[in-house]
Amino acid sequence: MNQPVQQRSSFDLTMRRLLSDKAGLISLCFILLLVAFAVGADGIAAWTGHSPIDQFRDTALTPTGLPVGPNADFFFGADQLGRDVFVRLAYGARISLAIGVVASLLAALIGVTVGLVSGYFGGWVDVVLGRFMDLVMSIPVLLCMLSLVAVFGPSVPLSVAVIVFFSWTTMGRVIRGQVLSLREREFVVAARSLGAGHLSIMVTDILPNLTVPIIIYTTMMVPSSIIFEATLSFLGLGIVPPAPSWGGMLADAANNSIYMFAWWLVLFPGLALLLTTLSFNILGDALRDALDPNSSRRALRKRSKQKAPAAS
Template sequence: MPLLETNIKKEIETPIAYSEIAGEETPFQLIVKRFMKHRLAFVGSLFMIFIILVAIFAPAITPKNPYQVYEEFSAPPSAEHWLGTDQVGRDIFTRLVYASRVSMLVGLGAVLIYSVIGTILGAISGYFGGWVDILLMRLTDVFMSFPGLMLILVVVSILGPSLLNIIWILGLLGWPSVARLVRGSVLSLKHVDFVKSGVVLGLSTPRILFQHILPNAIAPILVQATFGIAASIIVEASLSFLGMGVQPPTASWGNMLTDAQSLTVLTSQPWLWVPPGIMIVLVVLAINFIGDGLRDAMDPKALK
């Protein structure tokens, strides 16, 4: 009897002790802790917070108007114009600050649109399978078979270049990669015990999908969305550089680089193209570092 009581006591106390130990750090706390240890991701996060604050409080950072024309044309940096003026006579620093709004709007807006579309289609495809899965995946293959930038250029030329059109075009054409990613996650999760229990209990399909399966597949979606923001910013800059993106006089890092098409500007007036070029490089690097940090921090094997 004493031995039996001892064994029962151990069986009862062991789960409690384990839960207490596991309760010291929740999965969210572990993710945050691991992300903070990723130095480049942490620095990238601080830099992106700074850029977002600059975009929000642009009028407070620089009192100048980004559309105002001064008498000095292509003037080098000075005390009055910190980064000089462009060929029209507009202050480059002011336009650089306001251009951050365009990049953030394009990156966040496009990714939000195609993440929602891709998540819904991928979840439906993976959960139902059969002809629904075949139809949606073949549609995905069709979209992915076209050269991305060429397709975007064709659509932009038809609809016309503008900030709103760029956001919608990137959002409506970028969902296939997210859909395939979500489909794979749903396929691996729909046979897990808690999903089967929900089916047995008679829970509705939308509830099982959006309240039980997708929350457990959120990690790869977040990582994909992070890298997608960087890709969207690069595409917008490329389109604006080619004259098919955000149109002047609206400031964009891409259309600020348009002046660099001249050999004279490249060699003798670097203040016209170096600042926007540096901003694009730094923002894309920071976002990619954040994506790397999220991928490492949200790795299921590392959280066990």
């Protein structure tokens, strides 16, 4: 007796594809651990008895004034001022993740809105918005940031604003291209013939078809925003010391040349930046493969699996 075919929802199929991607799962686990590390920064400080700005000159510095390396009291060693690198790394993760996620979401919101309007209306609207995106992309980032810092001073809101301003154009161009291919589809023409308004068509008919690229590109914008923030902090244009930041920690080690005697001051913040950006990029690729089964990487993987039995 034939058993009825069990239908699976698109969500179930997406989750199965995502769970079958080992690299994506490892990256997701690392990101979740990093989030827990950042959220638990206050608990880590209470457990170690070290705040991110406390200076333990008697126990964290040698008689010659150099910071001590990783030990039982300072798991990742201390910096040149006698501060706990492990605790500062946790608080730096909180700042980096918060700025990266918030800036990416705001940039995605602006990019989706501009790209949707530009691609849907076309004509002079597309020309004006397209040239505005070109103008934003042509502005030198560091020169703009230096001017803003000279006027307003470095701060977290200013860092977020600069990252958003220079990041939304990528999403805008991607969404514009997608909308240009969707606006003449049959379902959009049918909605127009039924008298639907422009806003209703964009939000109800076109926007749901953009979910996949929005999710993928927003995920991939997070590591770019984190690197952007670390770069600004490294140059002294981002987070104001003594607040911990991964970029600021690297800058402290480089400016004082202390890294020549204390390798841990460069290794741990640099490794945190590397693994975080790598994990988000791999997760973005995994989401692309899971949400779009016809993606090039998944298709190549299927073809390699099909050729393997034939070769054997």
